[in-house]
Structures are given as C-alpha cells and as structure tokens.
Amino acid sequence: xxxxxxxxxxxxxxxxxxxxxxxxxxxxxxxxxxxxxxxxxxxxxxxxxxxxxxxxxxxxxxxxxxxxxxxxxxxxxxxxxxxxxxxxxxxxxxxxxxxxxxxxxxxxxxxxxxxxxxxxxxxxxxxxxxxxxxxxxxxxxxxxxxxxxxxxxxxxxxxxxxxxxxxxxxxxxxxxxxxxxxxxxxxxxxxxxxxxxxxxxxxxxxxxxxxxxxxxxxxxxxxxxxxxxxxxxxxxxxxxxxxxxxxxxxxxxxxxxxxxxxxxxxxxxxxxxxxxxxxxxxxxxxxxxxxxxxxxxxxxxxxxxxxxxxxxxxxxxxxxxxxxx
Amino acid sequence: xxxxxxxxxxxxxxxxxxxxxxxxxxxxxxxxxxxxxxxxxxxxxxxxxxxxxxxxxxxxxxxxxxxxxxxxxxxxxxxxxxxxxxxxxxxxxxxxxxxxxxxxxxxxxxxxxxxxxxxxxxxxxxxxxxxxxxxxxxxxxxxxxxxxxxxxxxxxxxxxxxxxxxxxxxxxxxxxxxxxxxxxxxxxxxxxxxxxxxxxxxxxxxxxxxxxxxxxxxxxxxxxxxxxxxxxxxxxxxxxxxxxxxxxxxxxxxxxxxxxxx
Numbered sequence: 184x185x186x187x188x189x190x191x192x193x194x195x196x197x198x199x200x201x202x203x204x205x206x207x208x209x210x211x212x213x214x215x216x217x218x219x220x221x222x223x224x225x226x227x228x229x230x231x232x233x234x235x236x237x238x239x240x241x242x243x244x245x246x247x248x249x250x251x252x253x254x255x256x257x258x259x260x261x262x263x264x265x266x267x268x269x270x271x272x273x274x275x276x277x278x279x280x281x282x283x284x285x286x287x288x289x290x291x292x293x294x295x296x297x298x299x300x301x302x303x304x305x306x307x308x309x310x311x312x313x314x315x316x317x318x319x320x321x322x323x324x325x326x327x328x329x330x331x332x333x334x335x336x337x338x339x340x341x342x343x344x345x346x347x348x349x350x351x352x353x354x355x356x357x358x359x360x361x362x363x364x365x366x367x368x369x370x371x372x373x374x375x376x377x378x379x380x381x382x383x384x385x386x387x388x389x390x391x392x393x394x395x396x397x398x399x400x401x402x403x404x405x406x407x408x409x410x411x412x413x414x415x416x417x418x419x420x421x422x423x424x425x426x427x428x429x430x431x432x433x434x435x436x437x438x439x440x441x442x443x444x445x446x447x448x449x450x451x452x453x454x455x456x457x458x459x460x461x462x463x464x465x466x467x468x469x470x471x472x473x474x475x476x477x478x479x480x481x482x483x484x485x486x487x488x489x490x491x492x493x494x495x496x497x498x499x500x501x502x503x504x505x506x507x508x
Numbered sequence: 509x510x511x512x513x514x515x516x517x518x519x520x521x522x523x524x525x526x527x528x529x530x531x532x533x534x535x536x537x538x539x540x541x542x543x544x545x546x547x548x549x550x551x552x553x554x555x556x557x558x559x560x561x562x563x564x565x566x567x568x569x570x571x572x573x574x575x576x577x578x579x580x581x582x583x584x585x586x587x588x589x590x591x592x593x594x595x596x597x598x599x600x601x602x603x604x605x606x607x608x609x610x611x612x613x614x615x616x617x618x619x620x621x622x623x624x625x626x627x628x629x630x631x632x633x634x635x636x637x638x639x640x641x642x643x644x645x646x647x648x649x650x651x652x653x654x655x656x657x658x659x660x661x662x663x664x665x666x667x668x669x670x671x672x673x674x675x676x677x678x679x680x681x682x683x684x685x686x687x688x689x690x691x692x693x694x695x696x697x698x699x700x701x702x703x704x705x706x707x708x709x710x711x712x713x714x715x716x717x718x719x720x721x722x723x724x725x726x727x728x729x730x731x732x733x734x735x736x737x738x739x740x741x742x743x744x745x746x747x748x749x750x751x752x753x754x755x756x757x758x759x760x761x762x763x764x765x766x767x768x769x770x
Contacts, residue, residue: 245659271678274658276647278648280648311742313742314529315739352657359683434663435677470767493755493760494757499761
C-alpha cells in the first residue's frame with residue numbers, strides 16, 4: 184500500500200495556488216490515506232498536517248525549497264509524493280528526488296491506480312506523443328499539471344506539526360517583473376488564446392507592410408477580449424533577422440514546439456499556419472478557430488474546428504469594432 | 509570574473525519531422541530521422557557563448573549524451589556557430605529514456621573533468637528537452653555536483669560585481685528576479701534573448717580539430733531505465749474542420765464576435 188504525501192506550497196500572502204487543491208483531488212481519487220504537507224509563507228496555518236514555515240521559506244528559491252521539501256518527505260516516510268507542477272515545485276522537487284534516491288516524473292496529466300500499481304499519463308516530444316507509465320522506484324515524485332483535474336475542498340488542518348529546517352542560501356529574492364510592454368503574455372485565467380502569426384508583418388494587397396496597424400489590431404483585440412496573447416516562432420524570430428516586427432512580442436509569447444503549451448477553453452489563430460510544430464502549442468485548447476488566406480494551410484487538416492479564409496486585417500478591424508460596442 | 513561554463517544538451521528530432529511511436533518504446537525509423545541540437549539547450553549554449561565572449565579567461569564546454577554517429581552529424585552544424593569544446597558521451601537517448609540515469613551520466617562526466625574549477629563553475633542547460641520534456645535533468649545534475657543554487661526557466665543572466673542576477677519565468681507571464689552571490693550555480697534556460705548565431709566556417713574548422721578526436725574517444729554510456737511503459741501512442745483526436753470560404757470579412761467578424769462572447 185502506498186504511503187501518499189501531497190506536497191504543496193503557498194504563494195505570497197499564504198495563499199494556496201489552485202493547482203495545489205487540484206493535486207489534493209488527484210490524490211484523494213487514488214484512494215487510501217493521504218498526508219498533506221505545506222511549505223512557504225503561512226504554511227503552518229494552511230491545509231497541511233506537517234509544515235515548514237518561516238521567513239527563509241517565504242520566497243521561491245531552490246536551496247530553501249529543496250531543504251523544506253526534503254524534510255517534509257523524510258518526515259512523512261512517503262512512498263508516493265504528489266505535487267502541483269508549478270514553477271516553484273518544478274524547480275526544486277527533481278533535486279529532492281535525487282537526494283532521496285527516488286524517481287521523478289513531471290507534467291503528469293493523469294494519475295490512476297491500476298490494481299496495486301500507480302500509473303502516470305504524460306506527453307512526450309512536446310505534446311506529440313502520449314504515454315502512460317509506472318515505476319518501481321520509491322519515493323516516486325509526481326508533478327501534476329495545473330488544470331488536470333477539478334480542485335478539491337480542503338480545510339485548515341486541526342493540528343499542524345511545524346518542522347524546523349536549516350537551509351543556508353547564497354541567493355536572495357529581488358522580486359518580480361512583468362514584460363516591459365505592460366502586456367500580459369499568457370493569462371492563466373483567460374478563456375481565449377489569441378495567436379498572431381508572421382503574416383501580420385508581410386506585404387498586404389497594397390504592396391506595403393502595415394506593422395503599426397497590425398499592432399493596434401492585435402492589442403486592441405487582446406484588451407477588449409481579455410485574452411492571452413501568443414505568437415508563432417517565426418514572428419518572434421524575425422526580430423533577430425532584421426525584419427519588420429511587432430515590438431511587443433517576445434519569446435515569452437511563443438506558443439508551440441519551442442514555446443509554451445497554454446490551457447484555455449478557446450483559441451483564435453490569425454495569419455499563421457497550423458503546422459505540427461506550432462499546433463503542439465494548441466494541444467490543450469479545446470475550441471480552435473483560425474483566420475488566414477490559405478484554405479490549404481495546416482489548420483484545414485483536422486487541427487482547427489473552423490478555418491475562415493479571409494484577410495485578418497479586415498476581419499480583426501471589424502471584430503474589434505463589434506467587441507467595442 | 510571568469511567562469512568555467514558547461515552546457516548540458518541532447519539531440520532532438522528535427523521539429524518538422526512526423527513522429528510515430530514504435531515498440532520499445534522508440535520512434536519509428538529513429539536512427540534515420542534528421543536530428544538537431546535540442547532547441548532549449550541551444551538557447552542555453554547561445555547565452556553561454558555570449559557570456560564567455562564578455563569575460564577573458566572564460567571556458568565553454570558542451571556535455572552531450574547521444575548516439576555517437578548522430579552527435580557527429582549535429583556537431584558539424586553547431587560547431588560552425590560558436591567556439592566550444594565537446595564532452596561527448598556515446599549512448600542511447602530519446603524521449604522515452606529515463607531522466608535520472610541521463611542526469612547521473614552527465615554529472616559523472618562533468619565531475620571527472622580533471623581541470624574543473626568548481627569555484628567558477630556555471631552549469632547551463634535547457635529547462636526541459638524537446639524529447640522527454642521532463643525538466644528534471646539539470647536539477648539532478650546540480651544535486652550530484654553538490655550545487656544548491658539552481659535556477660529554472662532562465663531568460664536573462666547579468667553579472668553584477670561578481671554576483672549573478674537572474675530572471676526566471678514564473679506563472680502569469682512574469683519574471684522572478686534573484687541574485688546569487690557567486691558560482692557555482694545551475695541555470696536551466698528557457699529561450700533567453702539571443703537569436704541563433706550565423707554560421708562561421710572558420711569557427712567550425714577550429715572546433716572540429718578538437719571535436720573529432722573527442723568524438724572518437726566518446727565513452728560508451730549505458731543508461732538503465734526504471735520506467736515501465738504501459739502504452740505509448742499518438743493522440744487520436746482528428747478534428748472535422750469546417751472551412752469557411754467566400755464569406756465577407758464583416759460576416760466572419762460577426763460569427764467570431766458571437767463565439768468570443770459565448
């Protein structure tokens with residue numbers, strides 16, 4: 184029988200990320216008894232029965248987070264450790280698995296029990312191949328992707344044991360910065376992902392390039408629809424090749440094989456082709472629509488739900504007007 | 509301040525290739541598929557070379573675990589982009605291989621370097637690979653080397669009075685800024701900010717003079733997997749795409765506006 188530990192962290196202000204409660208739900212679905220451990224700011228007042236708290240653990244940092252996680256896992260004697268695949272956990276838990284001579288699998292999209300065995304489902308080759316696997320090695324650390332299941336209800340623990348952990352560090356946390364443009368890239372709570380492709384910076388029917396208007400149309404839509412903004416690799420790379428660029432786009436916006444794979448209910452692609460390296464970034468977009476001039480482009484081959492063959496400048500101009508009404 | 513920079517990287521199938529799983533698991537015709545240097549590791553390498561060029565006395569090496577024949581093909585291309593020394597490990601490595609033994613092999617190769625300067629050591633790599641996509645190798649390499657200052661999804665590194673000022677990607681499209689007092693440190697890079705360097709044949713020729721002998725001596729490296737695969741398959745979903753042609757832009761916009769507001 185597995186000894187299951189749900190290991191979560193708090194964010195600034197002692198708030199639990201949603202992904203932490205999703206992990207609790209996934210652990211409960213496996214059955215059996217679970218222990219919840221929390222580290223971070225205000226951890227001893229959170230949902231865990233064991234915690235590591237204190238100023239040193241308030242900020243994300245490998246050395247302190249790994250020390251806290253190691254102490255909690257050792258104390259619990261867990262054979263199976265479930266944690267949310269947040270940036271903070273992804274940074275520290277693989278190292279903790281190495282310290283405990285265990286195993287680690289990240290980006291799990293499902294965890295299930297098959298008889299006595301626990302199986303993990305995850306993607307390989309940038310969301311192009313799906314596989315399920317199990318392991319004999321213990322402790323086995325599984326990082327569960329945010330959005331993989333519905334969050335559980337969890338109340339603060341009746342009794343909390345706070346562990347004392349010593350964790351020297353040579354790193355100081357200096358804060359957070361947003362992209363200089365002031366524009367959000369991927370908004371986790373947005374319902375829609377808008378992706379701009381390289382066609383926005385190509386010559387239009389009048390023979391000229393209209394990057395200023397393209398920028399206005401794209402940003403106008405992102406603001407009025409409150410959508411996430413992504414772009415194709417080719418558009419981002421143009422900045423390094425001396426071609427016309429949309430100045431607010433950076434590598435942070437890049438969606439696809441070498442970019443992010445965000446999760447949104449809907450996605451709208453404009454001026455980009457639905458070739459496989461790009462479409463892997465859309466793997467977790469449920470409802471996909473695209474606007475471009477080529478009816479034979481990759482989107483038409485079973486990758487989008489609707490492909491509108493039209494001029495994105497004209498469509499977006501009109502769409503922005505309608506959304507502003 | 510000078511650094512001893514080691515970039516860990518692997519190979520990945522060319523992103524434009526169609527991939528199909530085969531028993532093993534492996535990729536169908538895996539040895540025939542054209543390979544590239546892993547895109548995330550490549551970003552780390554470009555950033556490493558940029559840093560190395562800024563400070564005299566810096567040293568840049570690349571540790572790579574891959575089948576020797578493929579490694580040679582890919583290094584013929586990478587060698588033309590920037591100067592570096594190669595630490596090759598000849599072994600099977602693909603998306604289905606186990607990250608833990610891969611990391612152990614890389615860490616052992618780094619540890620075995622006779623002239624490793626730990627006080628100046630920066631270990632770079634991609635934040636995950638384009639094959640396994642696990643995002644765990646660099647942390648395990650760091651642990652095995654005893655490095656507790658580690659950074660994941662790095663987009664920027666600045667040297668400020670000997671300290672490392674680092675921007676890491678975190679949730680919500682933000683960067684977290686940290687200051688690490690000094691090396692050693694592990695930096696697993698996201699995309700960074702640098703474009704792919706242009707090819708430079710003279711650099712390639714100079715690199716190959718040291719790389720070819722290193723490749724010939726690449727130690728065979730076995731990586732036992734602790735993974736039991738239950739199933740490996742392509743995603744089955746094929747969408748019925750509705751192609752809307754000959755509709756005026758205003759009508760398309762109306763349909764889209766209703767869809768956005770749904």
